Amino acid sequence: MSRSRAHPAWVPAAIVAGLLATMLVIAGCGGDDDDSGGTSGAPTEVGAGEGQLNLIAWPGYVADPWQSDFEQQTGCKINLKEAGTSSEMVDLMRSGQYDGVSASGNASLRLVAGDDVDPVNLDLVPNYETIFEDLKNQPYNTVDGTPYGIPHGRGANLLMWNSDEVTPAPTSWGVILDPNQASKYQGKISVYDDSVYIADAAVYLKAHNPDLGIDNPYELDEEQFNAAVDLLKQQKANVGEYWADAAKQIQSFANSDVVVGTTWQYQYFSLLAEKAPIEAPGPNQGFVPEEGATGWSDTWMISSEAKHPNCMYRWMDFIISPLANAEVAQYFGEAPAQSKSCEADTLAQAAKADELPPDPQFCTNYHADDPAFWDKVYYWITPLADCGDDRGEVCKDNNEWDAAWTEIKG
Amino acid sequence: MEAAGVAAGEEKRSAGRRLADLFHGRSRLQAGALLAGPVGWLVIGYIGSLIVLLIAAFWSVDALSGELVKGFSFDNYRELIDTPVYKDVALRTIGIAAAATLTDVILAFPIAFYMAKVASPRMKGLLLVAVLMPLWSFYLVKVYAWRTMLSSGGIVNWALDPIGLDGPGYGTTAVWLVESYLWLPYMILPIYAGLERIPNSLISASEDLGGKPWNSFRRVVLPLVFPAIVAGSIFTFSLTMGDYITPSLVSPDTQFIGNVVFTDHTNNLPLASAFATVPIIVMIIYLLIARRLGAFEHL
Numbered sequence: 001m002s003r004s005r006a007h008p009a010w011v012p013a014a015i016v017a018g019l020l021a022t023m024l025v026i027a028g029c030g031g032d033d034d035d036s037g038g039t040s041g042a043p044t045e046v047g048a049g050e051g052q053l054n055l056i057a058w059p060g061y062v063a064d065p066w067q068s069d070f071e072q073q074t075g076c077k078i079n080l081k082e083a084g085t086s087s088e089m090v091d092l093m094r095s096g097q098y099d100g101v102s103a104s105g106n107a108s109l110r111l112v113a114g115d116d117v118d119p120v121n122l123d124l125v126p127n128y129e130t131i132f133e134d135l136k137n138q139p140y141n142t143v144d145g146t147p148y149g150i151p152h153g154r155g156a157n158l159l160m161w162n163s164d165e166v167t168p169a170p171t172s173w174g175v176i177l178d179p180n181q182a183s184k185y186q187g188k189i190s191v192y193d194d195s196v197y198i199a200d201a202a203v204y205l206k207a208h209n210p211d212l213g214i215d216n217p218y219e220l221d222e223e224q225f226n227a228a229v230d231l232l233k234q235q236k237a238n239v240g241e242y243w244a245d246a247a248k249q250i251q252s253f254a255n256s257d258v259v260v261g262t263t264w265q266y267q268y269f270s271l272l273a274e275k276a277p278i279e280a281p282g283p284n285q286g287f288v289p290e291e292g293a294t295g296w297s298d299t300w301m302i303s304s305e306a307k308h309p310n311c312m313y314r315w316m317d318f319i320i321s322p323l324a325n326a327e328v329a330q331y332f333g334e335a336p337a338q339s340k341s342c343e344a345d346t347l348a349q350a351a352k353a354d355e356l357p358p359d360p361q362f363c364t365n366y367h368a369d370d371p372a373f374w375d376k377v378y379y380w381i382t383p384l385a386d387c388g389d390d391r392g393e394v395c396k397d398n399n400e401w402d403a404a405w406t407e408i409k410g
Numbered sequence: 411m412e413a414a415g416v417a418a419g420e421e422k423r424s425a426g427r428r429l430a431d432l433f434h435g436r437s438r439l440q441a442g443a444l445l446a447g448p449v450g451w452l453v454i455g456y457i458g459s460l461i462v463l464l465i466a467a468f469w470s471v472d473a474l475s476g477e478l479v480k481g482f483s484f485d486n487y488r489e490l491i492d493t494p495v496y497k498d499v500a501l502r503t504i505g506i507a508a509a510a511t512l513t514d515v516i517l518a519f520p521i522a523f524y525m526a527k528v529a530s531p532r533m534k535g536l537l538l539v540a541v542l543m544p545l546w547s548f549y550l551v552k553v554y555a556w557r558t559m560l561s562s563g564g565i566v567n568w569a570l571d572p573i574g575l576d577g578p579g580y581g582t583t584a585v586w587l588v589e590s591y592l593w594l595p596y597m598i599l600p601i602y603a604g605l606e607r608i609p610n611s612l613i614s615a616s617e618d619l620g621g622k623p624w625n626s627f628r629r630v631v632l633p634l635v636f637p638a639i640v641a642g643s644i645f646t647f648s649l650t651m652g653d654y655i656t657p658s659l660v661s662p663d664t665q666f667i668g669n670v671v672f673t674d675h676t677n678n679l680p681l682a683s684a685f686a687t688v689p690i691i692v693m694i695i696y697l698l699i700a701r702r703l704g705a706f707e708h709l
Contacts, residue, residue, distance in 0.1 A: 090476055091676040113475035241662035255561040397473035402677040407495045409665050
């Protein structure tokens, strides 16, 4: 008896000891944070490649033929992690295991604020010279005059529908946002699953409810924000799927489980390649419904903990080289960042490499060199409390957008 | 020369012997050395990670960078209580877990009863293999199969079409169906084991004493097998409650606890941690009730 009684006595003691050890470990981790301040600045030269490159990218940004070309030219083998939302990208970058990321504006500033990315020495990226001027020195890639990345390309989020089921062809976001129109497709509407989608509702309200006085859809005060959230709560009754995984959305559209919704050009072209009866606003509309659209202007950024910085610099220069940028832009369906990508020969050569039909009008259709068009496209950016105008600090910040998004989905 | 060799050998032996002497007759030390590894793993790897989770629930998130701000506040718990959506999601999740558990009990009992009391030994073996077979295949494959089957052009709608019915499509009903399917074996096996333990003579005795079949079942078999049912329900209930992949695949417009935690762990880890304590509390209550009902003797 005395033997078996001995065990319960030391088990709790061991647990207590273990807990103390755990606490110490946690406390130790907490202490480490202080000395991680950014001492590393931008490098002054690009050395030999490290043989590996770990990238986080949107689906379709790192693919063949340009991926293989890069690997052959530089000897840097790419290990790719695709991500579906900006939050996921920020989270992955904070793991410290990646060298770089194709960040949209709602990730880039968070990464800069968190010291997760380093400034870029533009002298080491020769192709930067000929980037379209209206992409340089923008609030989402440059902070206090310091460049934090290389523009990749830009586009507008797409309204896509099944042309067998949705007639007449919609020209407005009302088909999924106006409760009267959307109820016709109840349970068949596909919506992007991220709090940044609240801005899509704000773009719609800006056009249809001018009394709210919405200017920038990411700078919403209480009244404007609540109006957008209410609109999306009404929309919820008609939504069949909130998607964050491009492959899953492609499957849903291919099976007609959903027939209309927001998407990216990547899914649109994948479905067209499968011969699905899919349509989107045509080039005459700039691929954008009448209200305008949210969109993105993406930036390649280098991690402050990059283990392969030389390969990353080579990648940043490579991906905006005229041919590679034309290839990725036509493959994905977005406006290239590189002005030389729009030269007829380069476009044709890139289309051939992508195994796409030649499209000499590509840069015109996608408004690559048409700054006026991009006034109607609201690039994703992190919402801040500071409204950026005379309203002051009364706007809803990113935490509040995230919380509202959970509520919208119910 | 010889003597020196013997001495060296003795020295070598004595190191091992000293260790053996140390342990000899000391049961605490023996058990301690034996269990140090597993207990250390349990405490640091398992309980430790839970504690980290619970500590994170008191932190907050910087609105611009999204980085964790280590401090102490009950704001996350307050938000969970003040915002109705979290209560709805928690109740929905517990409801589905309860519904799937009940469905599994109803489906599993006849199968287990047949296996334990009726089937020939050969049939019993075949049925056991049949029950275990789904566990050999990969979980994701099974859920994706259901996603395809329940799709609007899928086999379920195709089969129901001739009799003028529509399949459930994606949604809460689909989650209930798939969860009930996924965890059924975890219910059948404990009930089967529980029924095996009831001697047939007890049932015969009940009948000899004039008990009708229903009375024998209700007053003899059911009380004896009930703890086994509760044991099985621990599996079905907890597995359903923690599942977030199935809802995200077959109910992409509805949130369950797991989905909220999954989304929030990138946006707002502290809030996700706070929400993750809900299933922990529910399971603790569930296990306490299960223990009272005697389920742990049947695991």
